[in-house]
Amino acid sequence: METPPPKIIMDLVKTKLGVNISYSTALRGKNQVVTDLKGSPEESYKMLRCYLHMLEKVNHGTRSYVHCNENNKFMYLFIALGASIEGFKVMRKVITIDATFLKNGYKGVLVFALVQDPNCHHYPLAFGVLDGENDASWNWFLEMLKTVVGDSSEIVFMTDRNTSLITAIANVYPLAHHGFCIWHLSQNVKGYARNVNKDVVAWRFMECSRFYTVAEFNIAYASFTTRYPSAAKYLEESTQKERWARCVFPGDRYNLDTSNCVDSLNSVFKYARRYFLIPMLDAILKKIL
Structure with a gap:
Protein backbone atom coordinates (compact mmCIF):
# COMPACT_ATOMS: atom_id res chain seq x y z
CA MET A 1 0.00 0.00 0.00
CA GLY A 39 13.36 -0.38 7.39
CA SER A 40 16.05 2.20 6.75
CA PRO A 41 18.23 2.22 3.61
CA GLU A 42 21.33 1.61 5.76
CA GLU A 43 19.81 -1.57 7.20
CA SER A 44 18.72 -2.61 3.72
CA TYR A 45 22.25 -2.53 2.33
CA LYS A 46 23.71 -4.23 5.43
CA MET A 47 21.25 -7.12 5.08
CA LEU A 48 21.81 -7.60 1.33
CA ARG A 49 24.26 -10.51 1.44
CA CYS A 50 22.18 -12.37 4.03
CA TYR A 51 19.08 -11.76 1.92
CA LEU A 52 20.77 -13.13 -1.21
CA HIS A 53 22.10 -16.16 0.70
CA MET A 54 18.57 -17.09 1.78
CA LEU A 55 17.23 -16.39 -1.72
CA GLU A 56 19.69 -18.91 -3.15
CA LYS A 57 18.88 -21.45 -0.40
CA VAL A 58 15.14 -21.48 -1.12
CA ASN A 59 15.43 -21.12 -4.92
CA HIS A 60 17.70 -23.88 -6.19
CA GLY A 61 20.10 -22.83 -8.93
CA THR A 62 19.71 -19.10 -8.34
CA ARG A 63 22.72 -16.94 -9.20
CA SER A 64 23.31 -13.64 -7.41
CA TYR A 65 26.32 -11.36 -7.45
CA VAL A 66 27.16 -8.13 -5.63
CA HIS A 67 29.95 -5.74 -6.50
CA CYS A 68 31.29 -3.09 -4.11
CA ASN A 69 33.92 -0.42 -4.69
CA GLU A 70 37.26 -0.11 -2.92
CA ASN A 71 35.51 1.53 0.05
CA ASN A 72 33.15 -1.46 0.35
CA LYS A 73 30.19 0.60 -0.84
CA PHE A 74 27.50 -1.03 -2.94
CA MET A 75 27.68 -0.50 -6.69
CA TYR A 76 26.08 -3.36 -8.65
CA LEU A 77 23.66 -6.25 -8.08
CA PHE A 78 22.70 -9.16 -10.35
CA ILE A 79 20.02 -11.81 -9.74
CA ALA A 80 18.89 -14.69 -11.96
CA LEU A 81 16.44 -17.11 -10.36
CA GLY A 82 17.09 -20.82 -10.78
CA ALA A 83 13.72 -21.34 -12.43
CA SER A 84 14.46 -18.60 -14.94
CA ILE A 85 17.82 -20.13 -15.81
CA GLU A 86 16.29 -23.57 -16.28
CA GLY A 87 13.39 -22.23 -18.32
CA PHE A 88 15.64 -20.34 -20.73
CA LYS A 89 16.48 -23.64 -22.41
CA VAL A 90 13.04 -23.72 -24.07
CA MET A 91 12.68 -19.98 -24.68
CA ARG A 92 13.32 -17.98 -27.83
CA LYS A 93 16.95 -16.91 -27.71
CA VAL A 94 16.21 -13.19 -28.01
CA ILE A 95 17.22 -11.23 -24.91
CA THR A 96 15.69 -7.79 -24.48
CA ILE A 97 17.57 -5.52 -22.07
CA ASP A 98 16.67 -2.08 -20.79
CA ALA A 99 17.14 0.07 -17.70
CA THR A 100 14.92 2.48 -15.81
CA PHE A 101 15.79 5.05 -13.15
CA LEU A 102 15.29 4.33 -9.45
CA LYS A 103 13.39 6.89 -7.39
CA ASN A 104 14.53 6.00 -3.88
CA GLY A 105 16.94 8.88 -3.33
CA TYR A 106 20.06 6.79 -4.02
CA LYS A 107 19.87 7.12 -7.81
CA GLY A 108 21.03 4.23 -9.96
CA VAL A 109 19.02 2.16 -12.44
CA LEU A 110 16.98 -1.03 -12.34
CA VAL A 111 17.86 -3.39 -15.20
CA PHE A 112 15.79 -6.24 -16.62
CA ALA A 113 16.73 -8.94 -19.13
CA LEU A 114 13.63 -10.56 -20.67
CA VAL A 115 12.99 -13.32 -23.18
CA GLN A 116 9.82 -14.77 -24.74
CA ASP A 117 8.35 -18.25 -24.71
CA PRO A 118 6.95 -19.74 -27.97
CA ASN A 119 3.52 -18.27 -27.12
CA CYS A 120 4.96 -14.73 -26.98
CA HIS A 121 4.64 -14.50 -23.19
CA HIS A 122 7.28 -12.40 -21.43
CA TYR A 123 9.73 -14.38 -19.31
CA PRO A 124 12.06 -12.56 -16.86
CA LEU A 125 15.55 -13.99 -17.22
CA ALA A 126 17.56 -11.74 -14.88
CA PHE A 127 17.51 -8.34 -13.26
CA GLY A 128 19.86 -6.11 -11.34
CA VAL A 129 20.71 -2.71 -9.95
CA LEU A 130 23.52 -0.57 -11.36
CA ASP A 131 24.92 2.83 -10.41
CA GLY A 132 24.07 4.11 -13.90
CA GLU A 133 24.27 3.30 -17.59
CA ASN A 134 28.01 3.47 -18.22
CA ASP A 135 30.73 1.27 -19.71
CA ALA A 136 31.81 -0.31 -16.40
CA SER A 137 28.31 -1.10 -15.14
CA TRP A 138 27.02 -2.59 -18.39
CA ASN A 139 30.18 -4.68 -18.81
CA TRP A 140 29.76 -6.03 -15.28
CA PHE A 141 26.08 -6.86 -15.76
CA LEU A 142 26.71 -8.68 -19.04
CA GLU A 143 29.66 -10.58 -17.57
CA MET A 144 27.31 -11.83 -14.84
CA LEU A 145 24.64 -12.65 -17.42
CA LYS A 146 27.25 -14.65 -19.31
CA THR A 147 27.53 -17.02 -16.30
CA VAL A 148 23.86 -17.82 -16.94
CA VAL A 149 23.67 -17.57 -20.75
CA GLY A 150 26.84 -18.33 -22.64
CA ASP A 151 27.96 -16.56 -25.80
CA SER A 152 26.55 -18.10 -28.96
CA SER A 153 25.61 -17.15 -32.50
CA GLU A 154 22.03 -18.24 -31.60
CA ILE A 155 21.73 -15.40 -29.10
CA VAL A 156 20.16 -12.11 -30.18
CA PHE A 157 20.09 -8.94 -28.07
CA MET A 158 17.38 -6.35 -28.58
CA THR A 159 18.11 -2.98 -26.97
CA ASP A 160 17.95 0.75 -27.44
CA ARG A 161 21.03 2.52 -28.82
CA ASN A 162 22.77 3.28 -25.52
CA THR A 163 26.44 3.63 -26.48
CA SER A 164 27.79 1.88 -23.38
CA LEU A 165 25.41 -1.05 -23.84
CA ILE A 166 26.35 -1.44 -27.50
CA THR A 167 30.04 -1.55 -26.56
CA ALA A 168 29.48 -3.97 -23.69
CA ILE A 169 27.52 -6.46 -25.80
CA ALA A 170 30.21 -6.39 -28.48
CA ASN A 171 32.90 -7.03 -25.85
CA VAL A 172 31.18 -9.69 -23.74
CA TYR A 173 29.08 -11.43 -26.42
CA PRO A 174 31.12 -11.19 -29.63
CA LEU A 175 29.31 -14.14 -31.26
CA ALA A 176 25.79 -12.87 -30.53
CA HIS A 177 23.75 -10.64 -32.82
CA HIS A 178 22.54 -7.22 -31.72
CA GLY A 179 19.41 -5.52 -33.04
CA PHE A 180 18.16 -2.04 -32.21
CA CYS A 181 14.68 -1.27 -30.94
CA ILE A 182 12.90 0.20 -33.95
CA TRP A 183 10.54 2.26 -31.80
CA HIS A 184 13.41 4.10 -30.09
CA LEU A 185 15.14 4.48 -33.44
CA SER A 186 11.96 5.82 -35.04
CA GLN A 187 11.78 8.57 -32.42
CA ASN A 188 15.28 9.65 -33.39
CA VAL A 189 14.53 9.38 -37.12
CA LYS A 190 11.47 11.61 -36.98
CA GLY A 191 13.49 14.27 -35.21
CA TYR A 192 15.54 14.69 -38.40
CA ALA A 193 12.56 14.96 -40.74
CA ARG A 194 11.88 18.41 -42.21
CA ASN A 195 8.61 20.04 -43.32
CA VAL A 196 6.56 16.86 -42.95
CA ASN A 197 4.38 15.16 -40.35
CA LYS A 198 7.01 13.65 -38.04
CA ASP A 199 4.71 10.94 -36.71
CA VAL A 200 4.10 9.75 -40.26
CA VAL A 201 7.86 9.57 -40.82
CA ALA A 202 8.27 7.41 -37.70
CA TRP A 203 5.46 5.11 -38.86
CA ARG A 204 6.91 4.83 -42.38
CA PHE A 205 10.31 3.92 -40.97
CA MET A 206 8.86 1.18 -38.77
CA GLU A 207 6.89 -0.10 -41.76
CA CYS A 208 10.12 -0.31 -43.80
CA SER A 209 11.91 -2.22 -41.07
CA ARG A 210 9.33 -5.04 -40.98
CA PHE A 211 9.41 -6.32 -44.56
CA TYR A 212 10.38 -9.97 -44.88
CA THR A 213 12.03 -9.86 -48.32
CA VAL A 214 14.92 -7.76 -49.57
CA ALA A 215 13.02 -6.82 -52.74
CA GLU A 216 10.06 -5.39 -50.79
CA PHE A 217 12.41 -3.60 -48.42
CA ASN A 218 14.44 -2.01 -51.22
CA ILE A 219 11.31 -0.60 -52.88
CA ALA A 220 9.92 0.76 -49.60
CA TYR A 221 13.26 2.18 -48.44
CA ALA A 222 13.90 3.87 -51.80
CA SER A 223 10.52 5.57 -51.45
CA PHE A 224 11.34 6.55 -47.86
CA THR A 225 14.68 8.01 -48.91
CA THR A 226 13.06 10.05 -51.69
CA ARG A 227 10.29 11.46 -49.52
CA TYR A 228 12.33 12.03 -46.33
CA PRO A 229 15.97 12.61 -47.41
CA SER A 230 17.13 14.22 -44.15
CA ALA A 231 15.72 11.35 -42.06
CA ALA A 232 17.28 8.78 -44.40
CA LYS A 233 20.63 10.58 -44.19
CA TYR A 234 20.53 10.33 -40.41
CA LEU A 235 19.85 6.58 -40.63
CA GLU A 236 22.70 5.98 -43.04
CA GLU A 237 25.17 7.97 -40.97
CA SER A 238 24.23 6.65 -37.53
CA THR A 239 23.51 2.94 -37.97
CA GLN A 240 23.51 -0.03 -40.33
CA LYS A 241 20.45 -1.65 -41.93
CA GLU A 242 21.49 -5.01 -40.47
CA ARG A 243 20.71 -3.63 -37.01
CA TRP A 244 17.08 -2.78 -37.68
CA ALA A 245 15.76 -4.15 -40.98
CA ARG A 246 14.13 -7.56 -40.53
CA CYS A 247 15.02 -8.89 -43.99
CA VAL A 248 18.79 -8.39 -43.59
CA PHE A 249 19.13 -9.01 -39.84
CA PRO A 250 21.64 -11.89 -39.47
CA GLY A 251 19.99 -13.62 -36.47
CA ASP A 252 16.59 -15.07 -35.59
CA ARG A 253 14.68 -12.39 -33.69
CA TYR A 254 11.18 -13.81 -34.31
CA ASN A 255 8.51 -11.14 -33.65
CA LEU A 256 10.74 -9.03 -31.40
CA ASP A 257 11.88 -5.76 -32.94
CA THR A 258 11.39 -3.39 -29.98
CA SER A 259 12.33 -3.31 -26.30
CA ASN A 260 8.79 -2.34 -25.31
CA CYS A 261 8.32 -5.55 -23.33
CA VAL A 262 10.87 -4.31 -20.78
CA ASP A 263 9.23 -0.89 -20.73
CA SER A 264 5.93 -2.55 -19.82
CA LEU A 265 7.67 -4.48 -17.04
CA ASN A 266 9.18 -1.26 -15.74
CA SER A 267 5.67 0.19 -15.41
CA VAL A 268 4.65 -2.86 -13.35
CA PHE A 269 7.36 -2.00 -10.84
CA LYS A 270 6.95 1.77 -10.89
CA TYR A 271 6.12 1.81 -7.17
CA ALA A 272 8.82 -0.70 -6.23
CA ARG A 273 11.42 1.66 -7.74
CA ARG A 274 10.70 4.10 -4.90
CA TYR A 275 11.68 1.59 -2.21
CA PHE A 276 15.08 0.94 -0.66
CA LEU A 277 17.02 -2.07 -1.89
CA ILE A 278 15.59 -5.01 0.12
CA PRO A 279 11.93 -3.87 -0.02
CA MET A 280 12.35 -3.27 -3.75
CA LEU A 281 13.72 -6.79 -4.26
CA ASP A 282 10.83 -8.20 -2.23
CA ALA A 283 8.30 -6.39 -4.41
CA ILE A 284 9.97 -7.56 -7.63
CA LEU A 285 10.35 -11.17 -6.55
CA LYS A 286 6.74 -11.40 -5.35
CA LYS A 287 5.59 -10.41 -8.84
CA ILE A 288 8.00 -12.74 -10.63
CA LEU A 289 7.47 -15.74 -8.38
Whole structure:
Protein backbone atom coordinates (compact mmCIF):
# COMPACT_ATOMS: atom_id res chain seq x y z
CA MET A 1 0.00 0.00 0.00
CA GLU A 2 1.39 3.39 -0.98
CA THR A 3 1.59 6.30 1.46
CA PRO A 4 -0.10 9.47 0.13
CA PRO A 5 1.99 12.32 -1.32
CA PRO A 6 3.00 15.20 1.00
CA LYS A 7 0.30 17.58 -0.27
CA ILE A 8 -2.43 15.06 0.58
CA ILE A 9 -0.85 14.54 4.00
CA MET A 10 -0.92 18.32 4.57
CA ASP A 11 -4.66 18.40 3.75
CA LEU A 12 -5.39 15.40 5.99
CA VAL A 13 -3.59 16.92 8.96
CA LYS A 14 -5.42 20.22 8.43
CA THR A 15 -8.82 18.48 8.17
CA LYS A 16 -8.41 16.05 11.08
CA LEU A 17 -6.26 18.04 13.50
CA GLY A 18 -6.75 21.63 12.42
CA VAL A 19 -3.01 22.16 12.16
CA ASN A 20 -1.08 23.63 9.23
CA ILE A 21 2.18 21.85 8.45
CA SER A 22 4.78 22.62 5.81
CA TYR A 23 5.52 20.48 2.78
CA SER A 24 8.93 19.52 4.21
CA THR A 25 7.33 18.37 7.47
CA ALA A 26 4.80 16.24 5.58
CA LEU A 27 7.62 14.76 3.47
CA ARG A 28 9.68 13.91 6.56
CA GLY A 29 6.66 12.24 8.10
CA LYS A 30 6.00 10.25 4.95
CA ASN A 31 9.64 9.10 4.80
CA GLN A 32 9.58 8.14 8.48
CA VAL A 33 6.49 5.97 7.98
CA VAL A 34 8.17 4.21 5.05
CA THR A 35 11.27 3.62 7.22
CA ASP A 36 9.14 2.26 10.08
CA LEU A 37 7.34 -0.12 7.73
CA LYS A 38 10.18 -1.21 5.46
CA GLY A 39 13.36 -0.38 7.39
CA SER A 40 16.05 2.20 6.75
CA PRO A 41 18.23 2.22 3.61
CA GLU A 42 21.33 1.61 5.76
CA GLU A 43 19.81 -1.57 7.20
CA SER A 44 18.72 -2.61 3.72
CA TYR A 45 22.25 -2.53 2.33
CA LYS A 46 23.71 -4.23 5.43
CA MET A 47 21.25 -7.12 5.08
CA LEU A 48 21.81 -7.60 1.33
CA ARG A 49 24.26 -10.51 1.44
CA CYS A 50 22.18 -12.37 4.03
CA TYR A 51 19.08 -11.76 1.92
CA LEU A 52 20.77 -13.13 -1.21
CA HIS A 53 22.10 -16.16 0.70
CA MET A 54 18.57 -17.09 1.78
CA LEU A 55 17.23 -16.39 -1.72
CA GLU A 56 19.69 -18.91 -3.15
CA LYS A 57 18.88 -21.45 -0.40
CA VAL A 58 15.14 -21.48 -1.12
CA ASN A 59 15.43 -21.12 -4.92
CA HIS A 60 17.70 -23.88 -6.19
CA GLY A 61 20.10 -22.83 -8.93
CA THR A 62 19.71 -19.10 -8.34
CA ARG A 63 22.72 -16.94 -9.20
CA SER A 64 23.31 -13.64 -7.41
CA TYR A 65 26.32 -11.36 -7.45
CA VAL A 66 27.16 -8.13 -5.63
CA HIS A 67 29.95 -5.74 -6.50
CA CYS A 68 31.29 -3.09 -4.11
CA ASN A 69 33.92 -0.42 -4.69
CA GLU A 70 37.26 -0.11 -2.92
CA ASN A 71 35.51 1.53 0.05
CA ASN A 72 33.15 -1.46 0.35
CA LYS A 73 30.19 0.60 -0.84
CA PHE A 74 27.50 -1.03 -2.94
CA MET A 75 27.68 -0.50 -6.69
CA TYR A 76 26.08 -3.36 -8.65
CA LEU A 77 23.66 -6.25 -8.08
CA PHE A 78 22.70 -9.16 -10.35
CA ILE A 79 20.02 -11.81 -9.74
CA ALA A 80 18.89 -14.69 -11.96
CA LEU A 81 16.44 -17.11 -10.36
CA GLY A 82 17.09 -20.82 -10.78
CA ALA A 83 13.72 -21.34 -12.43
CA SER A 84 14.46 -18.60 -14.94
CA ILE A 85 17.82 -20.13 -15.81
CA GLU A 86 16.29 -23.57 -16.28
CA GLY A 87 13.39 -22.23 -18.32
CA PHE A 88 15.64 -20.34 -20.73
CA LYS A 89 16.48 -23.64 -22.41
CA VAL A 90 13.04 -23.72 -24.07
CA MET A 91 12.68 -19.98 -24.68
CA ARG A 92 13.32 -17.98 -27.83
CA LYS A 93 16.95 -16.91 -27.71
CA VAL A 94 16.21 -13.19 -28.01
CA ILE A 95 17.22 -11.23 -24.91
CA THR A 96 15.69 -7.79 -24.48
CA ILE A 97 17.57 -5.52 -22.07
CA ASP A 98 16.67 -2.08 -20.79
CA ALA A 99 17.14 0.07 -17.70
CA THR A 100 14.92 2.48 -15.81
CA PHE A 101 15.79 5.05 -13.15
CA LEU A 102 15.29 4.33 -9.45
CA LYS A 103 13.39 6.89 -7.39
CA ASN A 104 14.53 6.00 -3.88
CA GLY A 105 16.94 8.88 -3.33
CA TYR A 106 20.06 6.79 -4.02
CA LYS A 107 19.87 7.12 -7.81
CA GLY A 108 21.03 4.23 -9.96
CA VAL A 109 19.02 2.16 -12.44
CA LEU A 110 16.98 -1.03 -12.34
CA VAL A 111 17.86 -3.39 -15.20
CA PHE A 112 15.79 -6.24 -16.62
CA ALA A 113 16.73 -8.94 -19.13
CA LEU A 114 13.63 -10.56 -20.67
CA VAL A 115 12.99 -13.32 -23.18
CA GLN A 116 9.82 -14.77 -24.74
CA ASP A 117 8.35 -18.25 -24.71
CA PRO A 118 6.95 -19.74 -27.97
CA ASN A 119 3.52 -18.27 -27.12
CA CYS A 120 4.96 -14.73 -26.98
CA HIS A 121 4.64 -14.50 -23.19
CA HIS A 122 7.28 -12.40 -21.43
CA TYR A 123 9.73 -14.38 -19.31
CA PRO A 124 12.06 -12.56 -16.86
CA LEU A 125 15.55 -13.99 -17.22
CA ALA A 126 17.56 -11.74 -14.88
CA PHE A 127 17.51 -8.34 -13.26
CA GLY A 128 19.86 -6.11 -11.34
CA VAL A 129 20.71 -2.71 -9.95
CA LEU A 130 23.52 -0.57 -11.36
CA ASP A 131 24.92 2.83 -10.41
CA GLY A 132 24.07 4.11 -13.90
CA GLU A 133 24.27 3.30 -17.59
CA ASN A 134 28.01 3.47 -18.22
CA ASP A 135 30.73 1.27 -19.71
CA ALA A 136 31.81 -0.31 -16.40
CA SER A 137 28.31 -1.10 -15.14
CA TRP A 138 27.02 -2.59 -18.39
CA ASN A 139 30.18 -4.68 -18.81
CA TRP A 140 29.76 -6.03 -15.28
CA PHE A 141 26.08 -6.86 -15.76
CA LEU A 142 26.71 -8.68 -19.04
CA GLU A 143 29.66 -10.58 -17.57
CA MET A 144 27.31 -11.83 -14.84
CA LEU A 145 24.64 -12.65 -17.42
CA LYS A 146 27.25 -14.65 -19.31
CA THR A 147 27.53 -17.02 -16.30
CA VAL A 148 23.86 -17.82 -16.94
CA VAL A 149 23.67 -17.57 -20.75
CA GLY A 150 26.84 -18.33 -22.64
CA ASP A 151 27.96 -16.56 -25.80
CA SER A 152 26.55 -18.10 -28.96
CA SER A 153 25.61 -17.15 -32.50
CA GLU A 154 22.03 -18.24 -31.60
CA ILE A 155 21.73 -15.40 -29.10
CA VAL A 156 20.16 -12.11 -30.18
CA PHE A 157 20.09 -8.94 -28.07
CA MET A 158 17.38 -6.35 -28.58
CA THR A 159 18.11 -2.98 -26.97
CA ASP A 160 17.95 0.75 -27.44
CA ARG A 161 21.03 2.52 -28.82
CA ASN A 162 22.77 3.28 -25.52
CA THR A 163 26.44 3.63 -26.48
CA SER A 164 27.79 1.88 -23.38
CA LEU A 165 25.41 -1.05 -23.84
CA ILE A 166 26.35 -1.44 -27.50
CA THR A 167 30.04 -1.55 -26.56
CA ALA A 168 29.48 -3.97 -23.69
CA ILE A 169 27.52 -6.46 -25.80
CA ALA A 170 30.21 -6.39 -28.48
CA ASN A 171 32.90 -7.03 -25.85
CA VAL A 172 31.18 -9.69 -23.74
CA TYR A 173 29.08 -11.43 -26.42
CA PRO A 174 31.12 -11.19 -29.63
CA LEU A 175 29.31 -14.14 -31.26
CA ALA A 176 25.79 -12.87 -30.53
CA HIS A 177 23.75 -10.64 -32.82
CA HIS A 178 22.54 -7.22 -31.72
CA GLY A 179 19.41 -5.52 -33.04
CA PHE A 180 18.16 -2.04 -32.21
CA CYS A 181 14.68 -1.27 -30.94
CA ILE A 182 12.90 0.20 -33.95
CA TRP A 183 10.54 2.26 -31.80
CA HIS A 184 13.41 4.10 -30.09
CA LEU A 185 15.14 4.48 -33.44
CA SER A 186 11.96 5.82 -35.04
CA GLN A 187 11.78 8.57 -32.42
CA ASN A 188 15.28 9.65 -33.39
CA VAL A 189 14.53 9.38 -37.12
CA LYS A 190 11.47 11.61 -36.98
CA GLY A 191 13.49 14.27 -35.21
CA TYR A 192 15.54 14.69 -38.40
CA ALA A 193 12.56 14.96 -40.74
CA ARG A 194 11.88 18.41 -42.21
CA ASN A 195 8.61 20.04 -43.32
CA VAL A 196 6.56 16.86 -42.95
CA ASN A 197 4.38 15.16 -40.35
CA LYS A 198 7.01 13.65 -38.04
CA ASP A 199 4.71 10.94 -36.71
CA VAL A 200 4.10 9.75 -40.26
CA VAL A 201 7.86 9.57 -40.82
CA ALA A 202 8.27 7.41 -37.70
CA TRP A 203 5.46 5.11 -38.86
CA ARG A 204 6.91 4.83 -42.38
CA PHE A 205 10.31 3.92 -40.97
CA MET A 206 8.86 1.18 -38.77
CA GLU A 207 6.89 -0.10 -41.76
CA CYS A 208 10.12 -0.31 -43.80
CA SER A 209 11.91 -2.22 -41.07
CA ARG A 210 9.33 -5.04 -40.98
CA PHE A 211 9.41 -6.32 -44.56
CA TYR A 212 10.38 -9.97 -44.88
CA THR A 213 12.03 -9.86 -48.32
CA VAL A 214 14.92 -7.76 -49.57
CA ALA A 215 13.02 -6.82 -52.74
CA GLU A 216 10.06 -5.39 -50.79
CA PHE A 217 12.41 -3.60 -48.42
CA ASN A 218 14.44 -2.01 -51.22
CA ILE A 219 11.31 -0.60 -52.88
CA ALA A 220 9.92 0.76 -49.60
CA TYR A 221 13.26 2.18 -48.44
CA ALA A 222 13.90 3.87 -51.80
CA SER A 223 10.52 5.57 -51.45
CA PHE A 224 11.34 6.55 -47.86
CA THR A 225 14.68 8.01 -48.91
CA THR A 226 13.06 10.05 -51.69
CA ARG A 227 10.29 11.46 -49.52
CA TYR A 228 12.33 12.03 -46.33
CA PRO A 229 15.97 12.61 -47.41
CA SER A 230 17.13 14.22 -44.15
CA ALA A 231 15.72 11.35 -42.06
CA ALA A 232 17.28 8.78 -44.40
CA LYS A 233 20.63 10.58 -44.19
CA TYR A 234 20.53 10.33 -40.41
CA LEU A 235 19.85 6.58 -40.63
CA GLU A 236 22.70 5.98 -43.04
CA GLU A 237 25.17 7.97 -40.97
CA SER A 238 24.23 6.65 -37.53
CA THR A 239 23.51 2.94 -37.97
CA GLN A 240 23.51 -0.03 -40.33
CA LYS A 241 20.45 -1.65 -41.93
CA GLU A 242 21.49 -5.01 -40.47
CA ARG A 243 20.71 -3.63 -37.01
CA TRP A 244 17.08 -2.78 -37.68
CA ALA A 245 15.76 -4.15 -40.98
CA ARG A 246 14.13 -7.56 -40.53
CA CYS A 247 15.02 -8.89 -43.99
CA VAL A 248 18.79 -8.39 -43.59
CA PHE A 249 19.13 -9.01 -39.84
CA PRO A 250 21.64 -11.89 -39.47
CA GLY A 251 19.99 -13.62 -36.47
CA ASP A 252 16.59 -15.07 -35.59
CA ARG A 253 14.68 -12.39 -33.69
CA TYR A 254 11.18 -13.81 -34.31
CA ASN A 255 8.51 -11.14 -33.65
CA LEU A 256 10.74 -9.03 -31.40
CA ASP A 257 11.88 -5.76 -32.94
CA THR A 258 11.39 -3.39 -29.98
CA SER A 259 12.33 -3.31 -26.30
CA ASN A 260 8.79 -2.34 -25.31
CA CYS A 261 8.32 -5.55 -23.33
CA VAL A 262 10.87 -4.31 -20.78
CA ASP A 263 9.23 -0.89 -20.73
CA SER A 264 5.93 -2.55 -19.82
CA LEU A 265 7.67 -4.48 -17.04
CA ASN A 266 9.18 -1.26 -15.74
CA SER A 267 5.67 0.19 -15.41
CA VAL A 268 4.65 -2.86 -13.35
CA PHE A 269 7.36 -2.00 -10.84
CA LYS A 270 6.95 1.77 -10.89
CA TYR A 271 6.12 1.81 -7.17
CA ALA A 272 8.82 -0.70 -6.23
CA ARG A 273 11.42 1.66 -7.74
CA ARG A 274 10.70 4.10 -4.90
CA TYR A 275 11.68 1.59 -2.21
CA PHE A 276 15.08 0.94 -0.66
CA LEU A 277 17.02 -2.07 -1.89
CA ILE A 278 15.59 -5.01 0.12
CA PRO A 279 11.93 -3.87 -0.02
CA MET A 280 12.35 -3.27 -3.75
CA LEU A 281 13.72 -6.79 -4.26
CA ASP A 282 10.83 -8.20 -2.23
CA ALA A 283 8.30 -6.39 -4.41
CA ILE A 284 9.97 -7.56 -7.63
CA LEU A 285 10.35 -11.17 -6.55
CA LYS A 286 6.74 -11.40 -5.35
CA LYS A 287 5.59 -10.41 -8.84
CA ILE A 288 8.00 -12.74 -10.63
CA LEU A 289 7.47 -15.74 -8.38
